[in-house]
Amino acid sequence: MAEEGEDPTYTLSGFVYTPDGSIAGSTSIKVDSMDSVWTDGSGAYTFSGITPGEHVVRAYFMNDGHSVAYRTMSFSDDMQLDWYVGQNWITAEVFDNNGQHVQNSPMTTVKLVETGESNSLMDGRTEFGPYTTGDYYTMRAHYGDIDHSTQYVHFKLERGSASYPDLNDFDFHHGMNSIYGFITDGFGTPVSGATVSNGSSSVITNSDGFYLMQNLAVGSIQNLSFHVEGIEIIDSVSTSITTGENWLNQSSIVDVEFPQNVSFVTQMQTITMSPLTIEWEGGAYTDYYELYIGDVHEDNLVYRGYSESFTYTPTEAGTIEFNIVANNTNGSNENAPPLLIIVLPNPSGDELWSAGMSWDYSLYHTPEYHQNKTYTVIGTETLNDAFDRERETYLLRVSDENYEEGEKAYRWGDTNNLLKVKTYWVDAPSSSSYYQEGQLGWNFTNNGQEANLLSGDEPTSLHFNRTNIIGVPGHPNGYDDTMNTITIEHDVELTVAAGTFITTYISITDSNDGIKSWELWYNSTVRNYVKIIDRLPGSHSDMVEFELTGYNLPTTPQFTTEEGNISVNDYIIEWGEFEGAISYQLFENGDLIYEGPSTSVALNDRNDGNYQYKLFAQMEIGYLLVGDQVELNVLFIQTPPVVITNTQSIDVGQSIGLSWEPVENVAWYSVTSQGASGMITEIYNGTENAVVLEGLESGQNRIRVQVGLTDGKMSEKSPSIFITVEQIEQSESPSSTPLIVLLTGLATLLIMISANWRRNE
Structure with missing residues (x-):
């Protein structure tokens, strides 16, 4: 609602x-030049802030053939309107002899002849539909309040356009009428593009000759x-x-x-702000072509010319509709469906790469060894290089068909x-725990000043350092530190598996x-190196050659989540x-599960x-861009519970608490014990993630925990912990100590007497 003193909206x-009758895909609704709104997952839309009066409303069905529908609407209250792909409305206004809207009356009506619908007027207006565009209809105004005269129009229902949004909006004036018809040639073929004139006004026949x-x-x-085209094709007619x-x-x-018909060879596509060659193919009797951006208007x-192609450089981001017309001295043919090109805005920064770009390489090693790898950009990261300098980097995922x-x-x-600042590889857990x-x-310089290899003052020297940590037992780490000279040569043609490219050749010599x-x-088009030969600086004991076999620089949103199986x-x-x-x-599987500014869910x-x-x-420029798709195959494997209690010893008769981290959707936990006898016994089954263990066997007890879920799945048993139950040793009684002393003394006395007796013998 409007505040006091403000106009209502x-x-x-x-x-x-x-x-x-199914829900249409993402659709943009726009009123005049206001910012558009998009439908949600249920096909609903709400457009607010519309001022009173007549407006042009447009629906753009982004995911249903990129079709549009334009119509006029007069607003004096909130309104509801459902749109259908390939359909539009017929609207009409009726005026009296003074040019004023005919007052509301059941006597003055407008009828859609083909359907039999007859409507009274509301503030001089009425409408019919929606009906299928491309069909012909007849509308009749009956002036029952004036003289019972009638006025007709026959027309083809159009979808409309930004330049001609009101093609289906008709004005009826009392005392006036229309004249209409089809023009054909001697063979009954429609004559399109013919001018019909009464001396003061003129109209052009459409593709049907109407x-x-x-x-x-x-x-x-x-x-x-x-x-x-100035040639009289029919004698003048008076009517x-x-x-x-x-x-x-x-x-x-x-x-x-x-x-004859002309058609675009170039297909609808999304491009960046860069030149695009548009191609078309014409037919016979064509002298020249005209290419238009938007509606066919000078x-x-x-x-305008004889060529069947034209290179267009966009000046701004947005959706561009091209129309092509074939011409000769007799007329024109503009029946070709339009070509839609979506131009993306240039990146705001100087980034060469963006998420989703990928390059395929064949790697040839010496000694002979061949690999095929794909490098895909999945993000950016700031880290320190081997010289401890902070560097901005692109993070790439490496894919290999043999991984x-x-x-x-x-x-x-x-x-x-x-160039690589960091590398990382880890073996499959099923194979080993090795990693590298x-x-x-890369310290590029020119006369001692830091230089960029690909732009600005070209470097003349390079200080290179590399440290390889090889996580293999007994294998030494690698280290290289070299000084190098650089030569650069431009416009070098090179042919690789991916094609022939004009390149900048860089040679780095030890x-x-x-x-x-x-x-x-x-190569700047590829935005990467199309070939690299690495001869292992320092020792030069090995060589690997990278050769580009393909690349993908998408101009649509891309997933960084990798496709495949997950557990x-x-x-x-x-x-x-x-x-x-x-x-x-x-x-997700056709259902909208997220809408918002985040880049992860x-x-x-x-x-x-x-x-x-x-x-x-x-x-930002008002359309919904179709992006990437990825498929994940989920086969959930529940991991064993993580036991919190550590391995320890207790005395016979003691109890001990055992606990583990809780698991979601638990149906049961099972705790088993395996004693010295080797027998496995379940000592707990329940839903709590803790239990007090009592009555364990003497000696070492192997304790493991397993979990079962409500969906019937269960985990493997957890890694073992060991509880050792120790026997208590019998301690000496305090009352026996004097006896021991007495017996020890008597024994000593007897030994002394015996010794003296022998000596005396």
Whole structure:
């Protein structure tokens, strides 16, 4: 509601549907030049802040053929309107002799002849629909309050456009009527693009050869001429305008060769702010082509000529609709469906890479060994290089068709030169616990000043350092530290498996022995090196050659979550931040599960099965961009409980508390004990994550915990802890001590007497 003293504003709300009544995909609703709103997952929309009066309202069905519908609406209150793909409304206003809206009366009506619907007026207005666009309809106004005269229009229902939003909005004026009809040639073929004129106004026939000339005075004589590109195709016709229907079909006796159909070869696509070559293919009888941005109007012309292609450089981000027209001296053919191109905004920074970009390489090692790897950007990270300098890096996931489950590798590339600053590889847990981690430093300089390898003043020297930590027992770590000279050559043509490229060739030579430690070929289109030869600086004992076999620089939002099998039911779906996006939509198996600005969503308690995720980005420039999709196969494996109690010893007869970390959705916990006899006994089964152990066997007891879930799954048993039950040794009684002393004394006395007796003998 409006505050006191402010103009009121209204709200338009409703749903969007497909022709069969299903919920339509993401759809943008816009009123005049106001910011658009998008439908939610249920197909609902709400547009607020509409001022009183007449407005143009547009629906853009982003996910249903990129179709649109434009219509006019007059607002004096909140309104509800449901839209259907491929349909639109017919609206009408009725005026009296003074140009004022006809007052509300049951006597003055407007009828849609084909359906039989007849509507009274509300503030001089009425509407019908929605009906299928492309079909023809007849509408009749009956002036029952004035003289019972009638006025007709026959028309083709259009979807409308930004330049012509009111094609389906008709004005009826008392005392006026229309004339309409189809024009064909001698073979019955529609004559499109013909001009029908009465001397004061003119109309153009559509692709069906149909024309409509409105609001001509009843009783007047109209002298109509028919021309195509200045050529008279039909003799002039005089006709009187009467009430009722005024059909005037005409057939041309002039054989006019019009251009045959032209169509775009270039398909709808998303591009960055860079040149795009648009191609089309024409037919016979074509002298030249005209390419338009938007509607076919001289103000929108971008190319006129004989070529069947045109390179267009966008000047701003947004959705561009191209139309192509074939022409000759007799007329034109503009029947080609438009071409839609979505132009993304340039990145706000200088980043070469963004999440989702990937490059495929073949790696050839010496001694002979071949690998195929894919490097995919999944984020950025700040870290220190081998010289302890802080570097901004791109984080890349390394994929290899021969990797085992759980085997993983990552690379961190410097954002300035795209060279590795850090490497990491870990073996599959089922194979070994081996790992390898590398830290590298690239200090490029020119006359002692730091230089960038790919821009600015070219470097002439390089101080390189690399430390490899090799997590294999008994294997020494690797270390290299070299000084190098650099030569750079531009515009070097190189052919690799991915194609032929014009590259910048970089040679890095070891100052110690004159051997080229690296050779690199960089291409700006690929945004990476198309070939690298690494001869292991320092020892030069090995060589690996990277050759580009393919690459993907997507212009749509991309997941950074890796596709594949997972054994957890709580996980995170992540994607890269997309330039120009204000929010994202995440769908799981067709259902919208997230909408907002975040680039990750935590998902919990997923059942076993396949999950397909699809990503959309809501762009600042007013459209919903279809992004990446990824599939995860969830097969949940419950891990064993984590026991908190440590291995320890107790005395016979003592009890001990055993506890473990709780597990969600637990049905039962089972605790087993295996004593010295080897027999395994369940000593607890319940839902608590703690128990007091009593009556354990003497000696060592192996204790393990297992969990069962409410869905029937169970874990393996936990790692063992050992509880040792020790026997108590019998201690000496205090009352026996004097006796022991007495007996010891008597024994000593007897020994002394015996010794003396022997001596005396």
